[in-house]
Amino acid sequence: MSPDWAPATALDRRGFLKLGAGSAAAFTLLGASVQLAGCSQQATPAAAGFRWLTAADLPFARLLVAGVAGSALPADPAVADAALEEGVRRIDICLDALGAPAQKEVRKLFDLLQWGPFRRFAGGVAKPWSEATAADMQALLANFSASRLGLLNGAFRALAKIGSIVFWSQPVAYPLARYPGPPAWAVAALNA
Amino acid sequence: MAINDLYTDGLAKGWKIRDASTLTRDETLEADVVIVGSGAGGGTAAEILSAAGLSVLMLEEGALYTSRDFKALDEFSSYSKLYQEAAGRATSDGAIPILQGRAVGGTTLVNWTTSIRTPAQTLEYWTRDFGLKSSASDDMAPWFAKMEERLGVAPWAAEPNANNAVLRDGCEKLGLHWKTIPRNVRGCWNLGYCGVGCPVNAKQSMLVTTIPAALDRGMTLVHHARADRLQFAGGRVNGLTVHALDADTRHPTGITLNVRARHYVLAGGAINTPALLLRSKAPDPHQRIGQRTCVHPVNASLAVFERQIDGFHGAPQSIYSDHFLWPEDGGIGYKLEVPPLQPMLASSVLARYGDALAQDMAQLPNTNVLIALMRDGFHEQSAGGRVRIDDAGQPVFDYDVHEPLWNALRHAFVQMAEIQFAAGAKSVRPAHIDAEPCANMDEARAAIAALPMRKHRTGLVTAHLMGGCAMGEDRQRCVIDSRGRHHETENLSIFDGSMFPSSIGANPQLTIYGFVSRNATALAEALAPAAKAAA
Known part of the structure; x- marks a missing residue:
């Protein structure tokens, strides 16, 4: 998939910004552009060892965890790597569990995020995800969050939520939230 | 044991x-x-x-x-197994996440026991x-x-946890109605993990x-x-x-x-x-099937206190206020309650990322959250949403938020901040993409008045499906x-x-x-x- 290989009818920045805020039709329209551009992964099988994420989704998913975790990501590279890997595994579990209608919407969003013109114009990230950094992901989240388009605000919320859930649910993150875990006396009593 | x-x-x-x-x-x-x-x-x-x-x-x-599966008191494994769509269910546009149970026992397995x-x-x-x-x-x-x-329903007899005490104390100071919540528990250990399955029956x-x-x-x-x-x-x-x-x-x-x-x-x-x-x-x-589906749209206000709140421990809901539930002008009212604050659930509603999220999370033990549950479906312009099916027969839930509901949500942001400051909060932030922490009520009032009340910018959630x-x-x-x-x-x-x-x-x-x-x-x-x- 070449990020620049899009038909002449693909939406340019101006065309994109004209789309109505918060309209589900906009995703459908953009989804159609992605399909025209040959980028849709609607029928792509999951990556080996995963239930729902495709091989092309994996670098994006890993950066999403890193970008949302930010400075909370452990300094030790091995520990950080394990947290990112577990985060991606958890994203896969969450997305696989969505109902089919929601999965279709997430698939459209993930496909769009792989598509160069959208990633550049809407997200401000020129590099493909395999070459991007956590800072690039944060730039995308900032652009989506600040956008006047409800559609992108919605994408921001969805991405921030899933990144938060899969990182802050991990015991490795508990100390940073000064969360002691369940009361130790109860855990001891329950497992006695 | x-x-x-x-x-x-x-x-x-x-x-x-x-x-x-x-x-x-x-x-x-x-x-x-x-x-x-x-x-x-x-x-x-x-x-x-x-x-x-x-x-x-x-x-x-x-x-x-069953109870043996809940001993870990682990958020991720419970939310991904016990909730509809692994707790990822939402309205069709994603603007209102929906917490709804999906296991033997349904939502009663994971609700917060308020009766x-x-x-x-x-x-x-x-x-x-x-x-x-x-x-x-x-x-x-x-x-x-x-x-x-x-079902053993009785007003919670123990002291509310500090998270709920904020609602009680703030209302008390301001002379607002508040009450102790009746809970359906027998021999409760007061752990605070009702949302992930009760490990002690x-x-x-x-x-x-x-x-x-x-x-x-x-x-x-x-x-x-x-x-x-x-x-x-x-x-x-x-x-x-x-x-x-x-x-x-x-x-x-x-x-x-x-x-x-x-x-x-x-x-x-x-x-x-x-x-x-x-x-x-x-x-x-x-x-009529699928019409008028209501959700009590919920918004939230986050407050940071000097004192320890530890909202992750203790009965999750023990105090409520109905002071604003039935406004005299007949408009849309709301109920005030408190959610539990384990890290995964708390992080999921903050709509932040990176360092800003890390800073919020570092304050978790000092954070109180109030929630306002809008009474939807009582007015012409708040007739709930609509459940329909897609081509494959799968449910899709459309829900629009109209002006009177936005007004009530904005009103609730102000009142929740007021209660939190009255209870001693040092800063309050509405759960909204455009909101920053406010140090006092004057700042909060001005900030809330300026917030764009729109889907996705305003944080909304629900755990109540009705109609x-x-x-x-x-x-x-x-x-x-x-x-x-x-x-x-x-x-x-x-x-x-x-x-x-x-x-x-x-x-x-x-x-x-x-x-x-x-x-x-x-x-x-x-x-x-x-x-x-x-x-």
């Missing part, structure tokens, strides 16, 4: 529980009554119908998890506008009392009360079993097709169960029940009658949150228990003599 696992003991004494994922061939199952769903409505009906001597078959699409009777005003509204019969406060009181007794969910009672009476429970379609003919239902789901409960195995019953009870909740009816092309002369199969004698507006019987189909009842003509203005579980206990008793009386004669 060993906690008895009711289901290990029950299976030993012969309970009939089947896991449909393990079935290798199609089967036909017969019963006097089949109940689709095992939550507040299904569980309550199961106990009453089986006690009347009827043979009952209960179907649940989720899995069976409040239906407000009298709500019952009056349903009576007046929808022709609901014999359902005034006095009519319902004995049914609420019966279920309160059954203290929460009196359907899993540990009515379902075991029905199993003792010979009920058959089949889990991993998703109701696909009802067959309608000649004003009756004459069959139900059920798909077995795989071990993960995500995909059909290809095995089909054909269910035949004298009577069919739907109790799959306010999204799945209307979707099943729509998929089955149920008679719907006035196009879609409204109950009342007005056949133009209602799908079922006052006894929960389908208006067009004689052997079909709806016993779950979808029966309500609007939102309730209180956490739904006790309203479901009360109405279903009454309506299932009436159904048992109608069916049982014949069952006994046939026996």
Whole structure:
């Protein structure tokens, strides 16, 4: 998939910004552009060892965890790597569990995020995800969050939520939230 | 300390529980009554119908998890297993995330135990506008009392945790109404993990009360079993097709169960029940199925205190305020409560990332959150949303937020901040993409007045699904009658949150228990003599 290989009818920045805020039709329209551009992964099988994420989704998913975790990501590279890997595994579990209608919407969003013109114009990230950094992901989240388009605000919320859930649910993150875990006396009593 | 696992003991004494994922061939199952769903409505009906001597078959699409599965008190594993769509369910545009249970016990397995009777005003509204019969406060009181007794409902006698105390103390300082929440618990350890499954069988969910009672009476429970379609003919239902789901409960195995019953009870909740009816092309002369689905849209206010709050520990909800529930101008009101604050749930509503999120999370033990639950469905411009099905028959839930609802949400942001500052907060931030922490009420008022109240910018969430199969004698507006019987189909009842003509203005579980206990008793009386004669 070449990020620049899009038909002449693909939406340019101006065309994109004209789309109505918060309209589900906009995703459908953009989804159609992605399909025209040959980028849709609607029928792509999951990556080996995963239930729902495709091989092309994996670098994006890993950066999403890193970008949302930010400075909370452990300094030790091995520990950080394990947290990112577990985060991606958890994203896969969450997305696989969505109902089919929601999965279709997430698939459209993930496909769009792989598509160069959208990633550049809407997200401000020129590099493909395999070459991007956590800072690039944060730039995308900032652009989506600040956008006047409800559609992108919605994408921001969805991405921030899933990144938060899969990182802050991990015991490795508990100390940073000064969360002691369940009361130790109860855990001891329950497992006695 | 060993906690008895009711289901290990029950299976030993012969309970009939089947896991449909393990079935290798199609089967036909017969019963006097089949109940689709095992939550507040299904569980309550199961106990009453089986006690009347009827043979009952209960179907649940989720899995069976019991107290032994909840000992880890781990957020991720529980939210991903015990909730619809792994807690990722939402309105079709994603603007309102939905927390709804999906396992044996339904949402009662994971709710926060708040057990409040239906407000009298709500019952009056349903009576007046929808022709609901014999359902005034006095009519319902004995049914609420019966279920309160059954489920150990009593005002929380221990000191509220500091998170709830903020609501109490703030209201007290400002002279606002507040009350202690009645909870359905017996021998509660005050841990705070109701949302991830009670590890000590203290929460009196359907899993540990009515379902075991029905199993003792010979009920058959089949889990991993998703109701696909009802067959309608000649004003009756004459069959139900059920798909077995795989071990993960995500995909059909290809095995089909054909269910035949004298009577069919739907109790799959306010999204799945209307979707099943729509998929089955149920008679719907006035196009009411799936309409007026209400959610108590919830917004939240985050406050940071000098003192320790530790909102992750202790009974999650023990104080509420109805001060703003019924405004004098007749507008949309709201109930004030508090959510539990374990890190995953807390982080999921912050809508932040990177360093800003890390800073928020570092303050978790000093953070209090108040939530406001909007009373939707009482006004013309707040008529709830609509459940429909997509081409594949899957539920899709559209919900629009109109101006009066936005105004009420903005009003709630101000009042929640006021309460938090009154209780000693050093800063308050509305859960909104554009909000920053405010150091005092003047700042907060100005900031809240300027917030763009729009979907996705304003943080919204719900855990309450109500409506879609409204109950009342007005056949133009209602799908079922006052006894929960389908208006067009004689052997079909709806016993779950979808029966309500609007939102309730209180956490739904006790309203479901009360109405279903009454309506299932009436159904048992109608069916049982014949069952006994046939026996």
